[in-house]
Amino acid sequence: MDPRLAHIRTWIFDLDNTLYPSSARLFDQIDARMTGYIADKFQVDLVEARRIQKGYFHAHGTTLAGLMAEHDVDPHAFLDHVHDIEMDVLEENAPLAAAIAKLPGRKLVFTNADVPYASKVLAKLGLGESFEAIHDVHAMDLIPKPQASAYAGLCAAFDLDPATCLFAEDMARNLAPAKAIGMTTLWVDNGSEQTPGGDDRSFIDFTCADITAWLHDHTGDS
Known part of the structure; x- marks a missing residue:
């Protein structure tokens, strides 16, 4: 284990473009369905x-948050629509599953998506049994990352000490609030x-x- 990680007791992972590469372009399908929803x-x-769409994404953290704030959009209907996509671009990642299994402590998914969608992604990646729980946008009371309340709610829900947590995420801006409360931060800079x-x-x-290579390189699993 990298000595800089010896204090980590809880490993927290974003989902999209973090646990699978952005080159899979899965989120492109969601992005297109959000655009179509708004057009209609x-x-x-x-x-x-x-x-x-992008105006809401930049201003509110997610497109959904902007649509809810400004147009009272039903979040359940919106999420059902945009997550109705094919998962065939994803492949099982046995090395990642093995690396996560060997991490000491707790493992959580922290995503602005919802549990049904996240569960399908994890199953396709072979990570269905890798995590204790999924903390989704509904658990955040529909106030998503990078809002500070999302991180406070995660810590409260699982009784986490931020000083002993690592958070891995592809959206750099979503790491700032994690660092602000004392988490160790890992940016998955893969082109998203x-x-x-x-x-x-x-x-x-x-x-x-x-993320797979980083875990193998930094957690003593060579």
Whole structure:
């Protein structure tokens, strides 16, 4: 074990573009369905729908949060629609499952998606039994990362000491609130979409391009 990780008792992982590579382009399907949803709802073309979508994403943390705040969209209907996608681009990742299994302590998924979708992704990756729980957007009272309440709620729900937690996430901005409460942070920098103006990386402790390789390299599992 890397001595810088010896204090970690809880390993927290984002889901999309973190536990699978962004090159799988699974989230592209969700992104397209969000654009289509907005186009239908507001009767605009796809270019305008995408502009609206990304505006909400940048301003509110997720497209859904913006739609709820400004248009009172039903979150269950929206999530059911955008998560109705094919999972065939994902493959079982036995090395990742083995690396997670060998981590000392607790393992959790912390995602702005919902449990039904997250469970399908984990099953496809061969990670269905790898985690104690999934803390999803409903558990956050629909106030997603990077809002501070999402992180406080996670810690309260599982009685976590942030100082003994590591959080791995592909969206760099979502690591800042974790670092602010004392978590060790791992940025999975694998080419997924980032928000503009995010040049400050002072809140990132570790960076990797591939979570499987990083775990094998840093946790003594060679």
